[in-house]
Amino acid sequence: MNDSGTLRDRVHEEQRKSLVVLSGAGVSAESDLATFRDNGGLWANYSVYEVATPEAFHANPKLVLDFYNFRRDEVRKAIPNAAHCAIAEAEQYFDVTVVTQNVDDLHERAGSSKVLHVHGLITQARSSVSGELIDLGNENITLGDLCPHGAQLRPHVVWFGEAINHFEEAEALVRNADIVLVVGTSLSVYPFASLADCPRADADCFLITQDIDTVPYGYDYRQGPATVEIPKLLSELR
Incomplete structure (x- = not known):
């Protein structure tokens, strides 16, 4: 690749918006994981x-x-589903980091390159x-x-009574994100749920889940399965 092409790619990388995905069990449930x-x-x-x-x-x-x-x-x-795959493919357009409650490796197997497992990883x-x-x-x-x-x-x-992993790193990522996508979680487990309250005021925030008691302030709520709503939303954002 010539120097101008390399510079153009570098500028493109620097201009990409940061997208943080907070994912919960509802994403993996669509891969038939209980x-x-x-x-x-x-x-x-x-x-x-x-x-x-x-x-x-x-x-x-x-x-x-x-x-x-x-x-x-x-x-x-289990096999990664359309939601996992859409999140991985979003790396073509955004600087994507996944912060997940899930202890499976389906995000990685779908192709996501930056995944923080705050509750651990069962394959280890x-x-x-x-x-x-x-x-x-x-x-x-x-x-x-x-x-x-x-x-x-x-x-x-991470068992009940134990501290979760990577929390401060996850909090910083959400605070600095241009786009925050919360998906497949009821936001009932703390301290993970508190991450949904961290985005800056000008961030674009989206929530995709089948059911939730209270939608956090400032979130665009899309009710439905992750396998349908995530590809649709990410297509809109592109």
């Missing part, structure tokens, strides 16, 4: 205190590992003493799988 809170969701057969707290892992690690091994297998079988394990991360590939976690420090591996998932 959510926690809906009727028949993952909590239907389990109490959070049995499978989603540090105390539960200490009391019955096998039950907790089996629960997340099942979920991990479901994630591996972490040391229960050092926090060191290990990619699991096609493997699961069983009792006796140890980190280099000799401690039992656990799922890299």
Whole structure:
């Protein structure tokens, strides 16, 4: 490529608007991944205190590992849907960062290059003493799988009572975004939900979900499935 072409591309990159996507379980639900809170969701057969707290892992690690091994297998079988793909394709036109509550890797598999998993990533394990991360590939976690420090591996998932990941980075991204798109979340889980209150006054803000009690101030609400509404909205924004 000649120098003028390189400069033109660089200017184009610098002029692209920043788009931050805050994504929740409703996006992955359309890839047939069960959510926690809906009727028949993952909590239907389990109490959070049995499978989603540090105390539960200490009391019955096998039950907790089996629960997340099942979920991990479901994630591996799932396929990115039209919403994931549209968000990834938006990188052609915007500087896109995805901040997701979801612990699956469907955004990455669809092609998104910048994804922050504030609640962890189920395809990774972490040391229960050092926090060191290990990619699991096609493997699961069983009792006796140890980190280099000799401690039992656990799922890299934020449990109730634990601090979420990357929150300050996510907050800064939303505050500086030109466009904020909240999708597939009821905004009922904090502190993630508070990110929807962070956009600057002149940002363009959109909310896409099937149902929500209160639409945050300043948001253009599009009711409907993410697989329909996200491609439509991103086409409008282009």
